[in-house]
Amino acid sequence: MDDAWWDSLADALGAIAIVPSSRVAVRQEYLDRAMPQFLGFPVDTTVPVWTTAHGDLHWANLTGPTLSVLDWEGWGTAPAGYDAALLHAYSLLVPTTAAEIRLRLGHILDSPSGCFAELVVITELLQTTTRGENLDLEAPLRSRLRHLIDRF
Template structure:
């Protein structure tokens, strides 16, 4: 991956600086490159392409500029003997993400009213973007709800366009910028906010602020459904050893919403 990153930097005529930032299971590698950010994605040659591969470029084309995000400067694809690569050169965001190294908050934070207003506006604008990209599918709900939530699968009846990976390592402080657009697409109403809220459960005052700001979503039947989908997907990740300290908090939230204890892992 480091060789691939160096290859992309040479092609884009930029120089990498600063620390390496690795993505899930080493699938991505990002690093600052002057006034840009250079990120390389890898996949097996027969797995390249598709929704995640094209997400950043699709967002740059289809999502309005009023939604705060890094602008794409260039894309480069190539295949080596053992892997396919996509390099994405985007503008560098000088404001750090709210968290680093973990998508979850471990303590309460103070964000100004304007930040929350900007987040609501950004998500409302994104919701109106037409796309056939599916970030969450009914089939996943049907297969996994009883296993992870202990309840019958729900029918997702209201969908919207969303970010699909809304957590604290993908949002900056002031000013707000939304990062990491590879997974955006159609998803249940309430999913994005339900996911962000779940990643905030260890910070009760900030979690309460989310419930206050987005009560118009989370308090509806559709919003509750979307939140349950987000919680189920997080419990699946917890079952794989991710977010161990968050798992009991998520289980408690599920029981609050459903009245049913979460099955033992």
């Protein structure tokens, strides 16, 4: 993707985040239960900042060379940075792509709320591995989790 595509993605994530919504993409009650269970260490599960999110941002829901964001049925409130964290997590199997996301969306991911959003996404995806899904992501997710633990 070229610079214009990445700029469009960053702009889209910013625009989505400020849309008022009573819809919910991620529930605090889920985080209270699942984060301690799947992260394996005690963590304050209180979401620092809620914003609106697409809720299912991965490569199958993005087009190029001109950006379009598809598949909107899961949108709603989520921890700030959730969409960027989800796209990053789904890219961990392609380290150059994951690094590009960190470069282009680092202003989101490297913030305290972005780091928390990464923990949320890791929780969700590790839970899917217990159902036999995303098994190839388990090791990279655990590696990323070890890196994030130092920030909490």
